[in-house]
Amino acid sequence: MLSGCGPVSEYVPKRSDEGFRAPPVELASVRFEGYRGSGREFEVRASSASVRTVERIAVLEDVEIEFQDTGRGSLEVRADRAELDLERDDFILHENVRGSTGSGEEFVTSEVRYDPTSRKLVTDEAVSVERGNWTLKGQGMEIDVPGRRLRVLEPQSTGIRQ
DSSP: OOOOSSSSGGGGOTTTEEEEEEOEEEEEEEEEEEEEEEEEEEEEEEEEEEEEOOOOOOEEEEEEEEEEEEETTTEEEEEEOOOOOOTTTTEEEEEEEEEOOOTSSSSEEEEEEEEEETEEEEEEEEEEEEEEEEEEEEEEEETTTTEEEEEEEEEEEEEOOO
């Protein structure tokens, strides 16, 4: 509540005010949902979030993102940290990124980003993919989210785990 004489607008800083930065909104145990048309495309869960309201960015900690598809199973990605653009529903996951597809592939990398236009998860970083006892290491990866197709862009080595 503001108190004083004169119009309230004199006391409330505006976005355009020189040097004004709204403080972030700090939240614990958060959940965001992204929609395409009338259907839910993904769900984001995090242990905490710092929402920068002016920029419309949520910085998340201990993050899990799940893409649901009743026919193909879920695609899940976890990371220590992420940035979610609340306007565009795109995000970048950082640090200790690991995930699994509905077809049993598991991957590990240092960063992955989601592009809502192409509906792909993409990284240019080193990646390791496992399926059963088979391992593939390479540089860069993309996952077509609707088709659940994972592709390593520059394969470097393959192997069989014992």
